[in-house]
Amino acid sequence: MVDKSxxxxxxxxxxxxxxxAVYVLLGYLALTTAARETVDDGAGDAFAWIADIPGGALVLYLAAAGLVGYALYRLSGALFDIERKGTDPKGIGHRIGYFVSAIVHTAMAWTATKVASGARKSGDDQSSEMAQSVLGFPLGETVLGIAGIALLIAGAFQARNAITASFMKHVSHTAPAATCWIGRAGHAARGVVFALIGWSLLRSAWLERSSEVRSLGGAINDLRDMGPAFSLVAAGLLLFGVFSLILSRYRIIPDPLPARAGLFGKALS
Structure with missing residues (x-):
């Protein structure tokens, strides 16, 4: 019998x-679409593309289940330290990143479900609407500013991974030889996009204008006028998708439900 772990x-x-699959489609759509309006919502547009193929709704529901599983995996890393990052400031930083990742991928799963059910269409970018809602709350500008700083830091971590290839310590030695360079290109592209989104959040907080906020697709579109730079980032995002597909087979995944290790490294019974 298969246990929960x-x-x-x-x-x-x-x-x-x-x-x-999402990043491969996102990179493909960015590289093959000339109109700026087509790739506005990033993952939402990729999901809409899947929904249009025969059996697409079923594929999206399966993708949503997988993304929820990935979110639970990252949540385990945040709460139970299954990646063994420790409780020093650097380790806590990593675990906060895992928690944010869990939220992001849960949101992606929710988007996939909405697209599969027909409740959301391609181009329905809700980033500005969500930012406007946040700005309507007390200290909303502060929340957006903190989110922007967090994404800028995440972008810096992605850039560091692109340089050091430290992600390879979590990849099996039996992975394809090109995995390292594919991962480096993918992390570099994500670093650029994360920085753009983080900066847009900071501008939105400072100017108190939700229209400044960029989604993943919007950040990519902002690069379209940069010619070769745009193509490199779009190709990098596609390669990050390929890298993620490789990880689905060769990622070294610790026990998601360890008997020891709690939020602050204390034993759990």
């Missing part, structure tokens, strides 16, 4: 595959 590990691998 094995089930979550399987869902995590499906999640890597689902994330990979």
């Amino acid at each position: 094995e089930q979550l590990t399987l869902l995590a691998r499906i999640g890597f595959a689902a994330r990979g």
Whole structure:
């Protein structure tokens, strides 16, 4: 009988595959679409593309399940330190990043479900609307500013990974030889996009204008006038998708439900 740890590990691998499919499609749409309006919502547009193929709704529901599994995996990293990052400031920073990743991929799963059910269409970018809602709350500008700083930091981590290839310590030695360079290109592209989104959030907080906020697709579109730079970033995002697909098979995944290790490194019974 398959235990819960094995089930979550399987869902995590499906999640890597689902994330990979989204980024491959996102990079492909960016490279092959001339109109700025077509790739506005990033993952939402990729999901809409899937929905248009025969059996697309079923594929999206399966992708949503995989993304939820990936979110649970990242949540385990944040709460139970299954990646063994520790409780020093650097380790806590990593675990906060895992928590944010869990939220992001849960949101992606929700978007996939809405597209599959027909409740959301391509181009329905809700980033500005969500930012406007946040700005309507007390300290909303502060929340957006913190989110922007967090994404800028995440972009810096992505850039560091592109340079050091530290992600390879979590990849099996049996992975394809090109995995390292594919991952480096993908992390570099994500670093650029994360920085653009983070900067847009900071501008939105400073100017108190939700229209400044950029979604993943919007950040990509902002690069379109940069010629070769845009093509490199779009290709990098596609390669990050390929890298994620490789991880779905070769990622070393610790036990998602360890008996020891809590939020602050304390034993759990």
